[in-house]
Amino acid sequence: MAGLRGNPNLKALHKHFYGEVDVVYRVVVNLCTLYVYQPFTTTHLYPVGQGTRCFVAFDHENRRLVLLKDFWNWKYDSEYETYKALECKGVSHVPHALAGEDIAGRFQQTEVLGIKPVHFHLMLDVVGEPLTKCISTHQFAQIISDALQAHYKAYRKAGVLHRDISSGNIIFFKSRGYLIDWERSIKVTGIPPAARTTERTGTWQFMSIKLLEDPDYPHQVRDDLESFFYVMLFMLCIRSLDFDSHAGLPRQ
Structure with missing residues (x-):
């Protein structure tokens, strides 16, 4: 100390x-x-x-x-x-x-x-801010765009698949997005790899439907892209609740 x-x-x-x-x-x-x-x-x-x-x-x-x-x-x-x-x-x-x-x-x-x-x-x-603290739709769209670019370039240029896309793993610093927490990523080749563990890798509420339904299905790039969609849907839901509370409207 x-x-x-x-x-x-x-x-x-x-x-x-x-x-x-x-x-x-x-x-x-x-x-x-x-x-x-x-x-x-x-x-x-x-x-x-x-x-x-x-x-x-x-x-x-x-x-x-x-x-x-x-x-x-x-x-x-x-x-x-x-x-x-x-x-x-x-x-x-x-x-x-x-x-x-x-x-x-x-x-x-x-x-x-x-x-x-x-x-x-x-x-x-980088010491960033969580995605939930973005202050505008424009800023949110920029952050998601930046995170998607990071994911795309990692996959195409470095052959690395993230496999844990979630709202907590996208941050921003000076209004630019960053994709973090690569500890569960894997190197990929042209052939989808078999599942490496008996349990699923990722954050459950953002995982693709196919991964949740089939324990033997190998995690692929399209599953990460589906997770990005759920991140955006999640943010839409919580911001809608925030708007209703500030407007004095009852939450449905």
């Missing part, structure tokens, strides 16, 4: 995001020193999943904000390597991975049902 009293700039920064904070935590990722307070995500509170926590982090050496993702990698390729491969192929509207590594230590590896998850840290250069 590190005290903030001796660093007024760092204290002001964390006050902007977290309120009055006197103590933060120091995290080192590939020799990069970061300071964080608490995660802004909540999925790690559930007893299932990968325990993913995301932090707004302060990069001390470069005096900038970055994103720190802390999670348990279960059975997929390194998300850090996926980000670097996308960057190498010039895929736009995807954050740049600044650092990433397995966390060393006796208690940073475990075994569940024959699978050996590894605790992992990933550092990204």
